[in-house]
Amino acid sequence: MNLKNSGGTGAKDKLPENVTKGIKEFVNKNMVIILFSIICIISIKLSRLSGIFVTRELIARLARNLFLVISLIIPVIAGMGLNFGIVVGAMAGEIAIIFVTYWKIKGIAGFLLCVLLSTPLAIIFGIGTGKLLNKTKGQEMITSMILGFFANGLYQFVFLFLAGGIIPMHDPVLILNTGVGIKNTIDLKNGIASTLDNLLKLKLPAFLIIIAIIGALYYLHKISSFYFTKNYRRQDIEEKKSKNKKYAVTCALSAALCIWSLVIMNTKSKLNTIVVPVVTFLVIAALCVFNQLIMKTKIGQDFRAVGQDMDAAQISGINVDRTRVIAIVISTVLAAWGQLIFLQNLGTLNTYTSHEQVGTFAVAAILIGGASVSKATIGQAFAGTILFHILFTVSPQAGKNLFGDAQIGEFFRAFIAYGVIGISLGLHAWKKKNNTDSE
Amino acid sequence: MVNLKKAINNIGLPRLIISFFLISLLIVAAFLKLSVPKLISDTLVRTGMNGILVLSMLPGMVSGIGMNFGLPLGIICGLLGGMISMEMGLVGIKGFSVAMLISLPISIATGYIYGLLLNRVKGQEMMVATYTGFSVVYLFSIAWIILPFRNPEIAWTMGKGLRTTISVEKAYGRILDNFLAIKIGDLMIPTGLLLFFLLSCYLMWLFLRSKTGIEMKVAGSNPKFAATCGINVDRYRILGTILSNALGAIGIIVYSQSFGFYQLYQAPMMMGFVAVSAILIGGASGNKANISHVIIGTFLFQGVLTVSMPVVNGIVTEGNLSEVIRIIISNGIILYALTKGNGGGKNESQE
Numbered sequence: 001m002n003l004k005n006s007g008g009t010g011a012k013d014k015l016p017e018n019v020t021k022g023i024k025e026f027v028n029k030n031m032v033i034i035l036f037s038i039i040c041i042i043s044i045k046l047s048r049l050s051g052i053f054v055t056r057e058l059i060a061r062l063a064r065n066l067f068l069v070i071s072l073i074i075p076v077i078a079g080m081g082l083n084f085g086i087v088v089g090a091m092a093g094e095i096a097i098i099f100v101t102y103w104k105i106k107g108i109a110g111f112l113l114c115v116l117l118s119t120p121l122a123i124i125f126g127i128g129t130g131k132l133l134n135k136t137k138g139q140e141m142i143t144s145m146i147l148g149f150f151a152n153g154l155y156q157f158v159f160l161f162l163a164g165g166i167i168p169m170h171d172p173v174l175i176l177n178t179g180v181g182i183k184n185t186i187d188l189k190n191g192i193a194s195t196l197d198n199l200l201k202l203k204l205p206a207f208l209i210i211i212a213i214i215g216a217l218y219y220l221h222k223i224s225s226f227y228f229t230k231n232y233r234r235q236d237i238e239e240k241k242s243k244n245k246k247y248a249v250t251c252a253l254s255a256a257l258c259i260w261s262l263v264i265m266n267t268k269s270k271l272n273t274i275v276v277p278v279v280t281f282l283v284i285a286a287l288c289v290f291n292q293l294i295m296k297t298k299i300g301q302d303f304r305a306v307g308q309d310m311d312a313a314q315i316s317g318i319n320v321d322r323t324r325v326i327a328i329v330i331s332t333v334l335a336a337w338g339q340l341i342f343l344q345n346l347g348t349l350n351t352y353t354s355h356e357q358v359g360t361f362a363v364a365a366i367l368i369g370g371a372s373v374s375k376a377t378i379g380q381a382f383a384g385t386i387l388f389h390i391l392f393t394v395s396p397q398a399g400k401n402l403f404g405d406a407q408i409g410e411f412f413r414a415f416i417a418y419g420v421i422g423i424s425l426g427l428h429a430w431k432k433k434n435n436t437d438s439e
Numbered sequence: 440m441v442n443l444k445k446a447i448n449n450i451g452l453p454r455l456i457i458s459f460f461l462i463s464l465l466i467v468a469a470f471l472k473l474s475v476p477k478l479i480s481d482t483l484v485r486t487g488m489n490g491i492l493v494l495s496m497l498p499g500m501v502s503g504i505g506m507n508f509g510l511p512l513g514i515i516c517g518l519l520g521g522m523i524s525m526e527m528g529l530v531g532i533k534g535f536s537v538a539m540l541i542s543l544p545i546s547i548a549t550g551y552i553y554g555l556l557l558n559r560v561k562g563q564e565m566m567v568a569t570y571t572g573f574s575v576v577y578l579f580s581i582a583w584i585i586l587p588f589r590n591p592e593i594a595w596t597m598g599k600g601l602r603t604t605i606s607v608e609k610a611y612g613r614i615l616d617n618f619l620a621i622k623i624g625d626l627m628i629p630t631g632l633l634l635f636f637l638l639s640c641y642l643m644w645l646f647l648r649s650k651t652g653i654e655m656k657v658a659g660s661n662p663k664f665a666a667t668c669g670i671n672v673d674r675y676r677i678l679g680t681i682l683s684n685a686l687g688a689i690g691i692i693v694y695s696q697s698f699g700f701y702q703l704y705q706a707p708m709m710m711g712f713v714a715v716s717a718i719l720i721g722g723a724s725g726n727k728a729n730i731s732h733v734i735i736g737t738f739l740f741q742g743v744l745t746v747s748m749p750v751v752n753g754i755v756t757e758g759n760l761s762e763v764i765r766i767i768i769s770n771g772i773i774l775y776a777l778t779k780g781n782g783g784g785k786n787e788s789q790e
Contacts (some may be wrong), residue, residue: 080575135778142508142565148771149712153766161760175444180755405599415577422570429567 017159032424035389039416044390047397052270054393059204062387063197063280066347068361069381070287071334074191076376077295078327079307081141082363085129085328087148089335090342090355091155092121097340097349098159098182101191102174111344112196118336125151126332130325137310141373141425148359156352180243186349192340193347197277205261219247219254280341287334288378294330303327307374357437364388364417373428391416451722453772457739464746471753475675476625478746484616485741487632488697489717492641492710493737496718500728501647502679503659503672504557506719506773509568510711512553513687515579516546521692521701522601525610526590535611535696542688550684572711580704605701612699632697639686640730647729655679657778659726716769717738719776743768 027034044054068086075083096118100110129147136143163169164180174185187193202210223244264271294300302323305313314320339358343349366376369384390415399409447455466691469475492510499507520542524534524773553571560567570624584600593605606612618631658675665672691710694760718728748761 035645043692132774132778138562139565139777141563142569145566145569145776146770146777149766150770150774153763153770156763157760157767160763403585404583408584411577411580411584415574415581418573418577422567422574425563425570426556426560426567429563433559433561439656 014041030370032368032420033383033387036368036391038389040387040394043394043398046401047394048401049394049397052274054390055204055271056274057393058386058389059274059276060345061393062385063277063284064342065362065365065389066284066381066385067287067341068335068338068358069365069385070284070291070378071331071338072362072366073291073376073378073381074294074303074334075140075327075331076322076371077307078303078309080133080324080327081144081373082366083328084359084363085133085143085144085147086331086335086362087376088129088151089122089332089356090358091151092125092332093118093336093339093343094349094351094355095121096336097188097192097343098163098174098186098351101186101188101349102169102171104191106191108195108199110192111340114192114340115337117306119333119342122333122336126329127325129332130328133328134321134324144165145359152352152356157356159351160234161281182351184351186351188343188347188349192344194344196280196283196341197345199279200277202278203265203272204276205244205265205271207249207276207278208261209265211256211315212254212261216251216254216258219251223247227426228425277345280345283341291378299323299326360417360421361388364420367420367424372424388417453720454722454735454739457720457743457768461739461742461746464743464750468750473749473753474625478749478754479629480625480629482738482742482745483633483695484627484629485540485745486738487545487616487629487636488694489690489714489741490636490715490733490737491690491693493690493717493721494636494639494643494733495683495731496714496723497643497691497728497730497733498655498679498682498686500718500723500726501659502676502682503653503662503726504554504564504568504676504680504683505725506565506715506776507552507568507683507687508565508711509572509575510683510687510714510716511572511576511707512549513546513684514691514707514710515575516549516684517542517688517691518579518703518707519545520688521607521695522588522593522703525593525607525701526588528590528592530610530711531564531745532611532614535614535692538692539689542692543685545715546685546688547681550681551677553684554680557680558673569711573708575587576705576708601703603702603704606699606704607695607701608699611696614696615693618695623624629697632693635693637734639689640734644730651678667694711742712769712773713740713765716772719772721770724776724779733764738767 068090071086071089072083075081093114096114099117100114105113129144132147133140133143158167160181163182169175169182170179174182174186226240226244288430295304302313302318305316305318306320306323310320313323315333335358339355342358343354365384365388366381367384368388369382371377371380371384395413395416396406396409399412400406402408465475465478468478492514495510495513496507501507517538520540521538523541524538528538529535529537556571557564557568558757586601588594588601592609601717615635616629619634620630621628643662646654654665654670655675655678657668658670658672662672665675691707717736717740718732719736720740721732721734723729723732723736744761744765747764751760751764
């Protein structure tokens with residue numbers, strides 16, 4: 001929550017000093033988010049769906065998708081663009097699920113086994129993807145996208161024609177009647193469905209209170225550490241003071257959120273009917289921390305160096321190719337886990353189609369959050385996933401109310417997803433071209 | 440040994456592999472007691488059907504925009520022309536040519552705009568083209584519902600919008616295929632269709648030898664050199680895009696008259712990839728592409744697709760293995776081309 005607001009509060013601080021400049025800067029920086037926020041608000045109005053319904057859907061979808069979206073960030077930092085190859089990672093996750101379901105291992109043990117199985121697979125796939133992308137420098141995105149299609153072909157071949165035949169599998173629930181090929185849909189109800197989500201569920205207000213308290217304590221700690229530490233340099237003090245203002249605002253907001261949630265909890269508000277899968281969000285939070293921490297290590301610095309200038313990185317003694325492979329391996333492994341989280345939340349595995357749109361949707365989401373081919377942050381991933389999935393939830397109903405046809409809404413959201421990717425890639429290439437022209 | 444390697448290099452590894460694959464499929468087909476002449480006539484029909492769509496890749500590659508993954512844009516212009524012609528209730532050769540005449544100005548106009556776009560995104564043409572194509576497909580999915588088509592032949596009688604598949608059987612189904620068709624036993628040669636395809640190829644061949652064509656080639660193969668020669672590179676890239684787009688429009692009309700249906704909504708999405716892989720199988724690479732690559736590539740790729748279906752079904756009855764084979768071959772060949780670093784639209788800074 002705080003991550004999402006950080007851009008906004010920064011600009012608001014400048015308002016009293018120079019209003020017009022502040023607003024302009026804010027709009028310029030957050031153009032895409034503002035545009036999509038407006039589209040989302042209009043669509044919600046048009047859909048006439050209740051706020052409660054949208055919130056409930058949104059929370060479920062955030063739990064489902066955030067992990068996958070965040071898995072895109074590291075390759076972007078390493079200068080490899082948006083990794084459409086997370087489709088391959090998603091397949092690694094699905095392969096693990098198919099076997100764990102086949103062995104009938106249930107509950108959280110089954111889920112953990114999926115994680116355990118999918119990791120080595122994803123590492124192998126990631127190394128392959130990374131090596132391929134090293135051969136196609138400058139065209140990583142199109143290569144990773146086509147690789148996704150190609151891998152989908154191989155995946156279908158293995159599970160439609162080898163499973164049950166060359167790969168010995170016998171199970172009337174899983175295998176088609178002919179004895180060869182996995183069925184189109186696999187029900188995970190008796191397997192790993194909701195195993196992670198169900199570990200701990202809290203009502204939304206209770207969840208918000210915890211978030212608010214943690215947030216408030218964290219920022220209080222930041223503020224107090226300023227007063228307890230001496231020996232700052234003069235310019236540092238100025239900077240710290242302005243930062244402290246921000247912290248104080250966030251603290252106050254958290255406190256307000258906490259009190260508001262407490263009030264809601266004791267009313268009969270329908271917000272109390274929304275439940276939040278806490279552990280899933282904890283896992284996502286852990287991933288965010290991991291992402292931040294890895295950037296402080298040697299390899300993280302290498303990612304950044306390679307992303308900024310491959311030649312310069314090579315000269316300064318970084319093994320560029322190896323660094324790029326590592327970036328893709330991390331992304332692929334995260335995508336595999338992300339797909340596990342996605343599917344345990346969804347409860348059914350569409351054997352041959354679940355992974356198809358993973359890349360497109362994750363990429364569209366992060367781009368709507370304001371990321372670009374060369375820059376992506378966790379905040380953008382959050383904001384983008386929220387906006388994209390609001391649009392996803394409400395657009396069919398909005399289309400139905402506006403044109404009398406729900407299909408139009410569905411087409412519209414697909415148009416938005418593809419269009420935003422096209423426009424964003426186009427703008428990026430255009431900017432880059434203008435830069436090289438002016439040099 | 441050296442000679443053998445040279446020969447393989449000359450023919451190109453993908454072309455060689457696919458040729459062997461096709462020949463072995465035909466041999467298996469003969470063993471399975473499938474009618475080989477019939478398979479060959481099917482291949483010929485599908486070669487003619489897809490040929491012009493594959494030909495549309497040529498001007499794009501030659502002019503330097505690379506593989507035109509945005510082919511769905513051209514296809515949609517063609518579909519629009521086809522729909523308007525059907526709406527007017529035209530049949531026979533008249534309906535067929537009016538469809539083309541209507542789609543041409545539309546595809547030229549959109550091709551021009553699309554060309555302007557591609558000039559602004561040099562180095563990332565393929566990615567931008569792919570997503571332009573995808574988003575246009577969905578934009579037109581909306582348009583097919585909203586546009587005021589009324590003819591009950593093409594619109595749903597109940598509800599809004601155009602049908603998903605629209606039969607052209609009554610209007611101009613197989614009008615080219617049956618023109619001067621030759622029949623020898625099981626073997627049927629769709630003369631008209633092949634003539635139309637070869638005529639288009641010949642016209643393209645002539646164009647590429649004209650002054651404009653040669654300048655376009657230079658602009659595509661060496662933009663910097665072309666610029667110093669006073670050739671306006673961007674203009675030729677736009678010309679290439681327009682040609683590609685217009686051929687895509689004509690291509691889908693030819694495709695549909697033979698196929699028997701216009702397919703609307705999401706059908707055009709992946710057609711770009713099929714055309715790209717065909718010309719790559721033919722031996723094209725980067726901005727080195729010519730008519731022979733188009734003809735050989737279309738024949739080999741469509742041959743494998745056509746023959747593999749009954750052969751595979753003769754061995755594995757369940758599932759659509761030939762579709763899986765198509766996905767693997769089609770995307771495999773594109774990946775191969777990309778790793779050879781000549782997928783077209785190369786980053787100039789890397790050279």
